[in-house]
Every structure is written in structure tokens, then in C-alpha cells.
Amino acid sequence: MPAFNQLHTYLYLAVILFCLGLYGVLSRRNLIAVLISVELMLNAASLNFMAFNRFLAPHPAVGQIVALFIMAVAAAEAAIALSIIVALYRKLKSINIEQANELRG
Amino acid sequence: MSLLIASLSFYLVVAATVVGAVIAVAARNIFHNVLGLALSLIGVAGLFLYLNSPFVALMQILIYVGAITIAICFAIMLSQPLYLPAPPRNPLKIQGAAFGAGLVFIFLGLLTRQTLWTPAAERVNDWSITTIGHYLLNQYVVIFELISLLLLVAMLGAIVTARGGRGSA
Amino acid sequence: MLLSPVVGIAILLCLKEEQRFLIRAVALVAAGISFALSIYTFAGYDKQLGGIQFVEKYPWVEAFGISYFVGVEGMNAPLLLLTGIVIFTGVLTMWELQTRVKEYFIFQLALVTGVFGVFMSYDLFFFFLFYEIAVVPMYVLILVWGSTRRIYAAMKLTLYLMAGSGLIIPGMLLLYSSSGLFTFDMLKLHGVPFSPWIQNIAFVLLFLGFGVLAAVWPFHTWSPVGHVAAPTAVSMLHAGVLMKLGSFAILRVAMYLCPLGFQYWAQFMALLAAIGIVYGVFVGLAQTDLKYVIGYSSVSHMGIVSLGLATGTVDGLNGAVFQMFAHGVMTALFFSAVGFIYDRTHTREIHELGGFSRIMPVASAFFITAALCGAGVPGMASFWAELLVMVAAVKVFPLRGLLAIAALVVGALFALRVVQTTFYNEPNPKFEHFEDVSPFLGLPRMILIGFLVFFGIFPQYMLGLIKTSIVPFIQGL
Amino acid sequence: MPALDPLFVLCAACVILPLLAFGGIMIFTWRRPFLSLGISLAASTACLIIAWYIFWQRWGDPTPLVLNVDWLVSDLVRVPFGFLLDPVSQLMLVLVATISFLIQIYSIGYMWGDPGFGRYYADLSLFAMAMLGLVISSGLLQLFICWELVGLASYLLIGFWYEKFSASEAGKKAFVVTRFGDIFFFMGLAILVIFYGSLDIAAINAAAVAQKMEPWLLTTCALLIFGGICGKSAQFPIHVWLPDAMEGPTPVSALLHSATMVAAGVYLLTRLFPFFAASPPAMTYILAVASLTYVLSSTVGMVARDIKQVWAYSTISQLAMMAMGLAAAGLAHGTLFAGYFHLTTHAGFKALLFLCAGAFIHHYGTNSFFMMSKGGARHLTIPMVTVTIGALALAGIFPFSGFFSKELILGNLWHLDNKLWVSIGLLGAFLTAYYTFRVIFVLLFPRPEDHPAWDKYHEPLAGGHGHGHGHEEEEAHGHGHGAGPFSGHAPEWAINLPLIILAGVTLVLGFLQGTLERFLLGESHPHEMNYLLLVLAVGLALAGIGLAWWDWGRKGASWEGFLSKVPALEHFFIQKWYMDHFWRWFLNAVIYNLFSKTFTYNDRRVVDGGVDAVALGCIGSGRFLSFLQTALLQLNLLFMVLVLAGVGIYLLMGR
């Protein structure tokens, strides 16, 4: 069976995407880059849903709808995150996450 | 032959996805990151095509590549001057992040491998957009409504946050 | 009996701080009613009939099989009486209080509610509930109205006791859950044959948990510190009543529900008790603060209670319960005498005092009486208790028993040393002008002495009562 | 309750009346001296009458009569409240009641004007109650209770002048030291209860004891009880409290050290005589201890300068002698009569001696008999005559009562195989005579004013006690005269009357030997007179008096004892064989420094420190853990991811 017709391919791909995103979240100092990484992680999840939808689910509509909703949520999340990032920039004159270090202990 | 082409193009799509993702997280220039994200998202859209769903692939490109990426670009322009050099990396942090991500990779990879994925007993093969629309307005109508509220909240929130900033400036 | 302090609190809440006299009066009436009721239960208990009398029982939380179940039997009647005495005299003792009078009495009555509740509860859950209610107000009472190092002492005391609760909860719940009955009713739980393993664990948890409050060595250090910091009536309540909660709980919960566990740990218990007895007197010997002295004597005396419990014989338990009563009254007397002196002189260093028999003969007489009682002089209630405990102890644990008896002589030395330094010798000229106890303030102390002597001369009156429940208790073991 | 036997009621009254007097005075009338006196005296008189009535009623009836009601019934421990009336207790009852009555009379004069007059009588009443209860109690536990109360009362009485450090110290010492003996007593009781099951005196004295208990147990038990006797009767090594106890008012000394408190120990020995006799090893041990005490106290008595100290040591020695007599009788299957008889006679003459001493002290305000002598003590006729009578009795000179009883004891000792004991007894007799008459001669024949000996005896008395005592008293009297209800001077008659009575008793009692023996034992053994012993004893006593005359009495006597030839020994004796030093060291070094300090340190550092360390550890670990909460978002995220991945991998691996 070709690779593109196997569930595991997509699942591993999703895991790779997820972990790359996670790596980005953990390593980047630029908050926007962190947001980008989060978007990647969300994408990985929606890829998962689509894959299950394709290979396992009883009805193919569900997974697609989920993917759609995830997109909407991601958009909303991006909007809020970006606005907060901008607000942070106004206050700190930086969007380096390591500059935001007032709260500790 | 068509299988070969399909396979080849599939690998291309996969490569686009992964490489795009790597660029998105690893490149030092924020603008490259955005481009990488766009590339990766397009790749994912391609994967969606392979998963029998051109509709979702289209939406992916429209919403993600079209909307979100643009929004990010605006945010970049609103916030950080691009010409400023990025601060040097902290190797410890990179290693830590890699270790964390690697551990999660092992975890999720193992999980995927160890699980016996069984398809559902009865499967309907109805990929039409009409059904999606039908489902969207029946089974998932609550979510549909919720999402609208969510988007409204996000919009208002963004405005409030931004306005607050401007007002105080 | 439970109700009267609660009602008292409710009325007090409605009063204003300025209405001092009214506040005191209400508190006194509430305490007096408790006192009267405790005497009534003590005297009205039908010894022929035995068992649990004056029962009240209502279901409370069905989901967990909790019900409000209180009653009186031979074992707790003396302790109820003790509480009645101490609260009543305690309120009288604090008559002169000037700061935050209202709150003081509220907390004191709250504490007493808890104490009554513990003594009367037959439901494990309520037992613990009241136990905590009795313990917590101490924090406030010490902190606001206390003296030396009160912050430290209050914190230490509360945390220590709560750590004890931390052990009690698992022990108690272990019994509850392994019974399979889903009831907190102690009488029903008593009938359950728990496996030895569970009993061993539950017993040691309960013993240590309650042991903290009973000042079992080496968990006693909170007690002298607490005594020193606490105001007079609180010390009275604390040493006189609260510490008894611990030992009563060991008897009522730990031993009653885990007889096998008790047998398993009895040796250990006796060892701790014997060490506590000896240790208490020796450490007390080196103290110079009157309250520390009494605090350590309490450690020693509570050791006697534990030793009596550890013997698991009728004599031992009789003695232990009797000792709880006697020690309670005695310490209350001790503290009220010390409190009186401290209120006047503002010192408790025994070297600064001296010759008080000349200055305040009556006050000193109270103290001396208590000291003699503490030294185990016959004619006082505690003598009988010590006698019973020691005989039982020598029988069951000969070596530890003899050790404990030997400690008595140091106990005498220690009591007399204090009496000598404080009350005899040349008076300190600084304190010469102080007046003696007025008859009104002397009244509570007289009541205490009266009970001490009464039960010292007629011990059977109390012992017969205690026996009615101890004998079946031992059979139940 | 069954109908009470009238005798029981009387006995109970005998115990309860003084107790009521005590309570009444303490609570109500302690500020009113005369009322207190009246109450106390009334109770005392009632007791006296009852005691004599019982004595008379049951004269010639040697069968013991037990009257019991339950006092406390626990499981194993049952304490009856009751009385055992047999000749031994009846005689003692009479003795105690009489002496305490006389002392109360005497005290009217002696304590006149003291601010604590009421309290004094309350304490006396308490003491009388305890002592009477002790004497007639039917069970050992009741006896023990009274025994303790005696200790308590003695504590109160000895430390009566509590403002004086030495007095309160002495009271404390008396109480604690006797308590030290009591705990052995108590342990013995506990063992008896557990292994024998009864504390009834009659039952314990029965032959069944020996069968029911192992011999070693019996011996242990007997020795433990003897520990209590040691404490109360001031036997070696815990005799040290008794000399110090002279800090109390002199009537108290008389009361405590003649018929009552100290006699209680020997009385107990008498009471349990069959029980002790069942264990020969214990008896031997008792004999040894008593002998040692005898020698010790006699030697110390030789060098004391305080008249009360001399009498105190003589008391110890006489008590030892009684114990010796009883022990010897026990070993040789004799009867208790010798020791008991000596107890009786000793009660008379020792009370006399003390009261005389009190008369002197009251008059001269000093305790040193040298100073009394200087003050002209021989002109105080009545006390002087009576003290001489007492001294003669103490020295064992015919026809005074001491002679008879001592003779009996020596007779008992003579019967033992080992002649060491009798030689000790004889040595003691010699020493007793010597130190007794040392006092008498000094009092009778003062040196001229310019005699060098005065300088020596002017210095403060050794050990600090006794010094300034009389002075204190004088002051107290001074106060009394000025104000308060005491008007006029102390009544002389109250002091002299008891002296005369007691002197009479001392003279007469010896001749009642046969009567008493018949009363006590139901029959009279004809004593074969051991003339050798008789001659030896009287001879040695006379020799002792002679030596005293040589050293102290004759004109030109140096007023230096023959002991001063051996200074080391004299010093040793003056320091009371270093027993006080030993105990002080024991108390300071062992109790206070070793145990108390160590324990306290341990309590602070280890036990309490451990608790505090736990608390600090919690805070420290809190502080440590708070570093997890860095301000860096990603570090925290990393941590979160690691934990999550760890948990996940654990779950996967766990399968």
C-alpha cells in the first residue's frame, strides 16, 4: 500500500508537526514566532482529525467539520494573541518573551 | 504510474510541510518564519487533498494562509522593527527545547505505534460538501453558534486590547 | 449541654463590646448551665443500669452514614463534670479581663462546645469535628490574650495539633472504609472484626495523632510553650481539659475500635508513657518559669494517664480516667493560682517571686494545694488515680511501672522546690503591697479544691461510675 | 451499709475529728488563733478520750478486731476503710493520742503569739489525724495513705516558719527524703497486691504469705517495705532529713521524733512483724542497716552542739535500736515485745527530752546547749530536773523506763549466734550514755565566764541550721506581744505541765513491763535475767556517764571530748559521716545536673529542635520549590511538557 494511503504516515507526520511546533514554543524568544509554533501544533491536531476521518471514522463529515472549527479557533486565537503581543510591545518595547520576567517566585 | 506520481507528489507535499515547519520554528528572521509557516500550511492543505477533502484544503489555504498569516505579518510590522538584529541564541535553551520536544515525540510516536487503530464497523462514504453543510447546521449547530460567539469575543477583545494601548499611549 | 455554650455564643455575638458586664454575665450563665448540667448527668447517671444514657441520635449525612450521636456513660461522665467545672471556674477566673472581652468569651465557649462534643460523641465523624473545634480556638485565644512568645507558641501549638489531626484522619477513615458498613457509628464499628494489619496501622495513627494532644512524649513540646503563652483561663482549659481530649480519644477511639492494634502497640505505648513521666519531672525540675514548671508536670501526669491506658486492665483504665479528671482539676487550680499571681506581679520567674505565703496567704494556699496534689499526696483525687495506675502498671509492665513510681519522688521534689522558692522564704519587697485574693475571685479556686478533696476522700463515688463503663470496655477488648 | 459497730464509729471519729478540725481551721478560722486552738484542742481531747476508752474497753482481749467498709473498689485494687484493733494498735493509739494532746497543751505556751498560730494548730490536727489513722488502719493501703499524710503534715510543720530558708529547706528535705523511702514502700505494696492479692494486715501476717509467694519475692517485698520504714524512721542512708527537721518549732520536734512520725516506721515493722519474720534474709539486712545507723547516729551525737541535734541523733539511734531488737527477735523466733516496748518507753522519755529542750530554747532563745549553760540553764528547775530524768532513761539507767526496754533488746541480740550484733548494741549503749550526759553536764556545770572553751563554742553552729532560730522566735514573740489577740506572756503552766506528766511516765513505765507484755502478747514470758548482760550494759552506761563527767562535768574539765584526741575522726563525725554531703552531691550532680540538665537540653535541642527543624525544612523546601516558578515562560512550559511526556511514557512503558 502506498504511504499516502496509510494511516500511520499521517499520524507520524502529525506528531512531527506537533513536536516541531512544540520545539518552537519552547525555544523561540520572539512571541510571534511562538504564536506561529502554536499554529503549527493546532495544524498537527487537525491533520490527525482528518487522517482518522479518512481511515477510521464511520462518517467522513465529522473530521472535516472539526478541522474547520479548529481553523476558526486558531484564527480567533491568533487575533487575541497578536493583540496582546502588540499590547506587550507597547509596554515593554519588545516582544522578547524573556523580557517579561517581573512575575516570579 | 499514477501511483508513482501520486507518491512522488505526496512526498513533495510532505517535504513542503516538514521543511516549512522547520523554517517556521528554526529560522532566525521572523519574516522567514512566517513564510515557513505559510509553506507548511500549504503542505498540510495538500495532505488534506490526499485525505479526500478538497473542501477543507481550500478552507485551509483561505483561512490560514490567507488570513492568519497576513494578520501575523501585520502584527510583525506593528511591533518589532525588522532591521534590529536578533539577540544571540542561548544554546542551553535550544537543547532543553529539543529535549522536551524529543521526549514528546517519543511519547506520541510510541503511542501511535502501540495503538491498534481499528476502523469503524460501518463506514459511510459520503464526502460531499452538502453533507458537511448539513452536519454543520444540525449536529454541530451549537458549535457553530459558539464559534460565532468566540470570534466575536476575539474581535472585541483584540479591539479592546489594542484600543487600551492606544489610549494610554 | 452542648447547646448552652452555643446559645451563649449566639447571644454574645449580638452584644456590643462595651457591655462588658452583660457579656461576662451571659458567659457565666452559659458556663453555669453547662456546669449544672454536667453535675446533673454525673449524679443522674444510673449506675445500676450502666451503658450509654442520655442518648441523642439524629442522622446527619446519609451519604457517609454519619449521624449525630451523643450520650453519656461512666467513662465520659467524669470528664464532662471536669469540663463543667473548669469552664465555670475559668469564666470566673477571667472576670477581670479588660481587652476584647466579647470575643474572648465567644472563643472560650466555642472551645468548650467542642470539648463537650468530643466527650459525648459516639459518632466518629462528630468526634473528630468536635475535636477540631476544640483545638482551633486555642490559636486565637493564645494569640490575642497570651503573653510570652505568644506568636510562636500559638503557631506551634496549632500546627502541632493539626499535624496530629493529619494522622487522625487517615486512621479514622481507614477504619471507616475497611469496616464495609459505611457508618461512623463507633458502637457499630466496634463490632467489626478488623484484620490485625488494619488495626495495627489505624491504632498507631490514632494513637500518635491523639497522642500529640495528650502530650505523649516526645510530642509534648508544644504544651509547655503553649501554657506559658496562654492566658490563665485558657491554660486552665488547655491543660485541664484539652489534653484530656487526647487521652480520652485514645481510649474511646483507638483502643475501643482497634483492640488488636492496641495489644500490638501496648508495649510501645507504655514505654513512651514511662519516659514521659520520668522526663517530665526532670525537665520540670530545671525550669524557672512557673508555667513551664506546671507544663512539664502536666507532661508527666499525662504520662501517667497514658501508662494507665497502656496497661489495658480495669485498674489501669479506671486510674487513667480518674487521673484525667483529677489532673484536670488540679492543673486548672495550678494555673488559676499562677494566673492570679502573674496578673499582679507580671512575672513568673520563680526566683523573682518568694515569700508569697506572707503576702497572699490564700492564693498561695491554692497553689500549694495544687502542688501537693500534683505530688500525689493522699486525700486528693489524683492520689487514687496514681495508685490505681501504678499498681496496674507494675503488674503489666513491671520495669516501666517501677520506673514511673520512682519518678514520683522527683515529682515531689519538683513540686516542693517550686513551692519553696515561690511562696516561702523572705518576701520580695517589690511585691509586698499586693492584696490577697478577694472572696469572689477565690470562689472558683475553692470550687476546684472542693472537688479535688471531695473525690480524694470519696473516690468510690467517681470510681463506681467509671467502672460501669470500663468493665464492659475491657471485656470488649 | 450495715449497722455500724459503735467501736467503728469511735475509731472513725478518732480519725475524722482532727481532719475536720484541720479543714475547719484552714478554711474558716485560720485568722483567729484562739478559735482555732479551741477547735483543735477539742478534737484532740476527744481523740484522747476515745483512745483511752477503747483501750479500757478492750483491755485483756488480745483477739484482733477488724472493722471494714469499702472505700474504693476497683478491680485488683480494693481499698477498705477500716480499723484493726488489736493490742499493738490500741497501745499505740493511746500513746499517740496522749502525746499529741500533751504537745498541743505545751504548744499553747510555746507558740504563744506566733502569727501562724491558727495554721499551726491546723497542721497539728492534720498530723494527729494521719497518725491516728495510720495506727489503727486495717489495711496497708490505708496505712500508706496515712503514712503519706504524716509526711505531708510533717512537711508543713517542719517548714512552719517558711520565711526562713533553712526551715523550708528542711521541710522539703523531710518530705522528699521520706518520700524516697515511700516509693519503695509503694513498690512493695504493688508487688504484694499483684502477687498476693491482699493488703489486709491480718492477711499479710498470716502464714499463708510464705506459701503463696516465692521466697525471693517475699524478701524483695519485705525489703521494699523496709525502704519505707527507713525513710520514716530515719535509718541509714536516708536518715539525713531528721536532724534538719529540727528547724521546726520544738514541740513539733517532740511530736515528730518521739511517739509519732519516726515511730511510725518502727510501728510498721512491729505491725508486720510476722511477715518480716517470714523472710530471714530481709531480717538480717534490717539488722545490719539498723546497727550501722545505730553506730553512726551515736557517734555524730557525741559531737553535736545543738541540743536538738543531740536529741535528734539519739532518736535515730534509739529507733535503730528498736529495729535491731525486732530484727533480732525475728531471726531468733522471738517476740515483738522488746522493740515495741522500747518504742513505748522511748516515746515517753524522748518527748520529755524534747519538751525540756524546748523549754530551754524558749527561755534562752538559742539552740546551743553551751549558750544555755552560759545563760544559767540550771536555774530553770523543772526543766532541768525533768531533762535529767529523761537523760537517765535514755542512757538506760535503772529504774528509768529506758533501762527495761534496752535490757530486753540487748537480750534479744544476745541470743543471736553472731556476737557482733550484741557488741554493737553495747557499744551504742556506752556512746548513748556518753553523749546524753555530755549535754546534761554542760547544762549543769557551766564554766566560768573567762574560760577559753567559750570561744570555741561561740562560733556559729555547723551546717547553718539552728543558728538564729531562737532569735527569729524572739522576734515573733515580740510581735505577738505588741498586737493581735495575744495579751500577756505565754502561760508557763502550759509548758511545765506536760513536762511533769512525762517525767512521771518515764519513771513509772518501766515497771509496767509485765503488764504490757501480757496485754500485748496475751501472756507474759518470764524473762530469765541474763546477769552478765545486765552488768555489762549498766556498767557500760555508767562508764559512758563517767567519761562524760571526766570530759565535761568535773571541775577543771577541759570541755573537750575525748574524741578531740583523734581530730580526723572527730571531724568525720562532725560532718555527720559526710552523709549530707553525699546527698547534696547526689541531688546536685546526679538529679539536677546529670538528669535534669541533660533532659532539658535534650528537650530544647533534640525534641523541640526536631520539631522546629521540620517546620524550617518545610519553609526551606517551599523556597526551593518556588524557584520552579521562574519568570521565564518557556522554562516553565518545558517543565510542564517534560512532566507530561514523562507521565505518558510511563504509561506506555507500564503496559
Added chain:
Amino acid sequence: MSVLQFGVELYYLVMALVLFFLTLRREPQAAQDHRIAFTLSTVGVVVALLCLTQQGELFFRSYRVDLFSQIFKLALALGLFLVLAISRNLPSIEERNHAEFYLFLTTCTVGMMMLVSAVELLTIYVALELSSYSLYILVPLRRGDDIDVEAGVKYLFFGAVSSCFMLFGLSYIFGATHSTYLSDIMARMPELVASPIGVVGLILAMAGFFFKLSIFPFHFWAPDVYQGGAHQVVTFIATASKAAAVALLIRLAVLGAQYGYHFTQILVFLSIISMTLGNLVAIIQKDFKRMLAYSSIAHAGYVLIGILTLQETGLASSIYYALAYLVMNFTVFMVLTQVAQDGRDLKIAELAGLYHRSPLLSMSLILGIFALAGVPPSIGFTGKLFLFTSAMNQGYFWLVLIGAVNGTLSLYFYLRVVYAAYFVDAKLPPIYLSPPMRALNYALCATILYFGVAPNSIMELARAAVRAVL
């Protein structure tokens, strides 16, 4: 489907709409905004009360209205009402943003209400996001320092990452069970016992709620957000949102009932670490809200004790405790807002002299703190004991032991608060309390005490609710 079944949500949607219009006004009118919002929320409580007994399934089985959900809705309505009650004086938020503040609180409430009723994974996810986003926006609304935005950023990214994990877990559950409906998943779960996906998927899916409840290791946001957010916002986060999270954890956890110990061991682990860590770190805190944050971490651990029993009384105890926690934590926060009337952050030491400044507030504080510490006869004590009892019934001996010892630990810092408030004197002016505020104080105190002494009614209600879930 009747309107009443969806009545509560509908009402709050309408309320959100009204508030939305308020935000459009040109001139901000803070007092009027508050009056309207407060009145609406008061009516909301009544509505929630009226709908308490509604039952039924809506929207094609994706939405279930039962006693369980209705109780939580009532609690949420109550939470909103209470928070609005202390929002009259809202110094830490710009006046022109007051309307938005009310609006987002309301949307958040709506989100959580739908959350507790949702029985479909996607609905749960979106509803969760709705409630979260509202809060993400509310946190940086605070006026003043930079810390509010910093807290907002941290909150947001923690939330985002947690919800990514949750979504990923949901996808696995979807893959394994082929359904997004909880009832179907429940039915499929037994088949998955052999495979790790069930447990792991569930744990991942619960991550979002662990985050909400601030359970270790998802707790890192709590101290920062508590400290950085406006008092009223934090109050809402600390009370209402916790209750919703508990509800959902219960809903999800019962799915894992099949796995027994294999599943619960993880919860036990998390619970123990949460309480211990929370209590230990709280000991050293100086900032009052930060300390409360750590205490909330510890309390999350306690609640988890009841959930992990996965059996009726245990879950009921959790509900009881969640409700109790709402009341007692709110009481403490209310005192906080009243003391810090200018909206500044409060050190624990700054509570000094509260007794003299306002005896009533200090009484409320002491009761609230004692309830948090689990001192009888308060509601917290009873709740905690219920939790322990039910856990012990399932044999979690060590868990109970550690929990009980933790109770002692926690007392240490709670008592410091009491000490500061009661026993330290500070010469500060008295605090004025309006009559309604006084009434609120009394009501809260009475509630804490009454349900501590007579918990049976609530407990029976909770049991009935749990039966609807099981």
C-alpha cells in the same frame, strides 16, 4: 426542546448582547454599566435557580441538560453575581473598559455554562476556548504596571499549549472511538482496555482542564495571573472557572472508570504533587494573591482526590468541595477587594489592623481562611473530610495520609493571614462598607458555617447530580 432547557444559557446570551450594546456607547458611564450588569446577573441567578430541575438532551445529543449541569450553572451564575457584587468599585480597570469587562465576564460565563452541559468533544473544546479567551482578554485589562500584560501573555501561551495538547488528545480519542460524543466514547471504552490510547488520550484530553484548575504541572500560570490580574478578574478565575473545570474533569474522568488503577494512579500522582507543591510554596509567599494562587493549586489537588475515586460519593464530594471552594475563596477575595479599594496588590502584612479597620471584614476573612484551611465547623472542613472519606473508601490510604498532612502544612500560611489581620495593629483608617456589602458579608459567613454544620442537603443534591453523570 423547551426554551427553559436552554434557558440559562439563553438568558446569559441575551445579557451578553445587552452588555455588548453598552460597549458601543460613546461616553462610558461606569456606574450605570455596573447597575445594569449587576441587575442582570441577579436575575440570572434566579433564572438558573428556576431551571435547576430541567432535564433533557438538546442539539442532537451534543448538549445535555441534567441536574449535574444545572447545579454547576447555578454555581456559575452565582459566581458571576458575586463577582459583579464586588465590582461596584472597579479601580483597576479603565472606566471606559468597564462595559467590556462585564461583557467578557458574561461571555466567559456563557462559555462555561455550555461547557458543563456539553457532552460532545468538539463542543467541549470550543466552549472551553470561549471561556478561556474571555479571560485571556480580561487579565491584561488591568490598569497600571506592566505585569498585567506579562501575566496575560503567560496565561495565554500556557492556555494555548495546554489546549493544543488537549486537542491532540481529543483527536486520538476520536481516532480510537470514532466518535466525538461522550456517550459513544463511554460505550467504546471497554474495547480499548488493551490499548494505551484510552488512558493516554484521556490524560491528554484532561490537560485543558488541569490547566483551568491549575493542577501540577499545568499550574505555572496561576501565581503570575493571580498577581497580575485585576482583583475582580482573578476572583472570577479563582472561583467560577474552577467550578466549571471540576465539572468537566468529572465528566471526562468517568470515561476512564474502566481502566481502574492504571488511570487513577496518574491522578493520584498529580493530586499529591499539586497539594504538596502548592502548600509548600505558599508558605513563603508575601503577596496575598500569589499566596492564594498557590493555595488554589493545593486545593486543586484536594478536589482531584474526590474525582479520582470515580465513584458516586467521591464525585459528589468533589462537587461539594468545588462549591465550597467557590464560596470560601470568594469570601477571601471579597475581603481582598474591599481592603485594597484602590486596586493595588496587597502584601499579607498589609492586612494588618484589619480587625480594627473593619471587624466584619476581618470576621469574614477569618472564616474564609479557616474554611480554606479546613477548620471546623466550616464548609471547607466538611468538604475536605468528605473527600478523604470517599478516597479512603477506595483504598487510597497514602493519598489520604498525605492530604491530611498537607492540611497541616497549609494551616501555617493561612494562620499567617489570620495573624496579620487580627493581631497586628496598624493605625489605618477604618474601611467603610455599604449596607449591601455588609449583608453580603453576613450571608457568606452564614453560608460557610451553615453548610459546614448541615451539609446533608448539598451532599444529597451532589449525589443526585453525580448519578446523572455516571
